[in-house]
Amino acid sequence: MEAGREAATIATARKRLHVITWGCQMNVYDSGRMADVLAPLGYEPAAEPDGADMVILNTCHIRDKAAEKVFSELGRLRRLKDATDGRMILAVAGCVAQAEGAEILARAPYVDIVLGPQTYHKLPEMVARAARAGGAVIETDFPAEDKFDYLPEKAAPQGIAAFLTIQEGCDKFCSFCVVPYTRGAEQSRSAATVLAEAKRLVDQGAVEISLLGQNVNAWHGTEGWGLGRLLRALAEIQGLRRLRYTTSHPRDMDDELYAAHRDLPNLMPFLHLPVQSGSDRILQAMNRKHTADEYRAIVGRLRDARPDLALSSDFIVGHPGETEADFEATMQLVRDVRFAQAYSFKYSPRPGTPAAGAPQQVPEAEKDRRLQALQALLREQQAAFNASCVGLTMPVLFTGTGRHPGQIAGRSPYLQPVHVMGPSDLIGTEQTVTITATHPNSLAGTISQERRRA
Numbered sequence: 001m002e003a004g005r006e007a008a009t010i011a012t013a014r015k016r017l018h019v020i021t022w023g024c025q026m027n028v029y030d031s032g033r034m035a036d037v038l039a040p041l042g043y044e045p046a047a048e049p050d051g052a053d054m055v056i057l058n059t060c061h062i063r064d065k066a067a068e069k070v071f072s073e074l075g076r077l078r079r080l081k082d083a084t085d086g087r088m089i090l091a092v093a094g095c096v097a098q099a100e101g102a103e104i105l106a107r108a109p110y111v112d113i114v115l116g117p118q119t120y121h122k123l124p125e126m127v128a129r130a131a132r133a134g135g136a137v138i139e140t141d142f143p144a145e146d147k148f149d150y151l152p153e154k155a156a157p158q159g160i161a162a163f164l165t166i167q168e169g170c171d172k173f174c175s176f177c178v179v180p181y182t183r184g185a186e187q188s189r190s191a192a193t194v195l196a197e198a199k200r201l202v203d204q205g206a207v208e209i210s211l212l213g214q215n216v217n218a219w220h221g222t223e224g225w226g227l228g229r230l231l232r233a234l235a236e237i238q239g240l241r242r243l244r245y246t247t248s249h250p251r252d253m254d255d256e257l258y259a260a261h262r263d264l265p266n267l268m269p270f271l272h273l274p275v276q277s278g279s280d281r282i283l284q285a286m287n288r289k290h291t292a293d294e295y296r297a298i299v300g301r302l303r304d305a306r307p308d309l310a311l312s313s314d315f316i317v318g319h320p321g322e323t324e325a326d327f328e329a330t331m332q333l334v335r336d337v338r339f340a341q342a343y344s345f346k347y348s349p350r351p352g353t354p355a356a357g358a359p360q361q362v363p364e365a366e367k368d369r370r371l372q373a374l375q376a377l378l379r380e381q382q383a384a385f386n387a388s389c390v391g392l393t394m395p396v397l398f399t400g401t402g403r404h405p406g407q408i409a410g411r412s413p414y415l416q417p418v419h420v421m422g423p424s425d426l427i428g429t430e431q432t433v434t435i436t437a438t439h440p441n442s443l444a445g446t447i448s449q450e451r452r453r454a
């Protein structure tokens with residue numbers, strides 16, 4: 001009893017940090033690193049924003065009404081801040097902060113800190129300045145220094161399947177995309193720092209690492225390495241059973257990378273390779289710098305290198321100028337390639353991007369119709385891919401318990417959720433599973449060969 005009361009007293013003396021994360025896996029990673037940066041100041045993770053000492057809203061600007069969504073969430077957080085008599089520090093981070101920082105401070109003056117994705121290493125200093133100044137602090141410049149050089153060595157463990165950002169930003173300037181403006185120019189971390197962080201993650205229990213970057217296969221280490229070479233070096237790390245990388249651009253697939261898919265058993269046979277459109281005319285308007293047939297050829301090379309490889313992609317329907325014939329070319333590309341999984345979106349004009357001001361915007365109703373047709377085809381292909389897994393035996397990395405008692409849950413090489421009946425001490429291990437059934441969003445199976453932890 002006494003010990004419990006003491007622990008509770010200490011806990012309330014600590015500061016509580018709640019981070020809300022929207023958007024891509026890079027934002028999930030960034031949120032983790034922001035928490036790491038604030039840990040030395042005494043901030044500990046809080047599951048709920050109510051009563052927290054600091055709340056960070058890590059935002060995404062990629063599509064749709066990003067700013068409106070931020071302002072409506074800030075309205076909710078303002079009430080929670082008021083309930084703490086204004087003590088709660090409210091920070092807006094991420095790509096909306098980068099693109100609309102001044103607007104945020106004008107419309108939501110109760111926000112204390114606005115910071116872009118390249119400045120979160122400065123958070124402790126910003127927290128101190130916010131406390132001193134009693135006014136808002138904004139940091140949305142692209143600093144000359146590299147934030148990765150300023151992040152603490154110590155980081156909270158990420159668990160069995162970890163993310164590791166190796167590259168950030170983008171120089172490709174696709175017509176529709178805000179990333180080159182919000183995340184800035186392409187920047188790679190050195191191979192040495194990536195390898196050191198990967199080893200630390202594995203020491204902390206990671207069995208799988210997903211390398212992240214907006215243009216991850218454009219990664220080039222200061223050592224003159226490309227991604228294929230980095231994957232080879234990472235594959236040597238003892239205890240690291242699975243490697244992935246996302247998101248890639250078709251233009252940056254190179255010989256070394258095909259060879260890595262051919263040679264590395266722990267490089268998972270699943271690749272997210274956005275194509276956006278199957279029409280050469282629209283690909284050109286999008287500034288993608290490749291044709292639909294070049295994409296087909298890349299897929300062919302990948303499948304030659306690794307016959308069990310499956311693909312995922314991103315598609316945009318209704319880019320300015322897209323005709324019915326262009327859309328049909330996209331449908332044909334999907335039929336030709338056959339995707340295991342995909343994301344598809346209606347084109348959404350992003351302020352400041354070339355396509356936003358282009359004539360020939362496609363009417364909303366037409367975008368809706370095309371999206372529905374495309375999604376129906378993609379759903380069919382996903383269901384067919386899942387069905388083709390029934391009867392197969394594949395390694396599954398177990399990461400947690402399932403919803404039903406006695407069930408454990410994990411991921412297939414293709415990132416499909418897999419549920420089996422099995423003991424919870426298999427969590428954290430990879431087991432050979434025979435797939436017995438498909439459900440709409442997952443697979444079921446039985447462990448066919450149990451391997452205990454080494």
Ligand code: 5AD
Nearest residue numbers: 063176177274314315345346347348
């Ligand atoms: N409108 C719709 N979709 C977009 N994406 C990026 N920008 C836009 C936009 N303006 C999609 C692309 C990209 C994915 C992350 O988001 O398909 O690959």
Ligand code: SF4
Nearest residue numbers: 170172173174177179
């Ligand atoms: Fe955006 Fe990707 Fe194009 Fe870069 S390559 S501009 S991140 S869609």
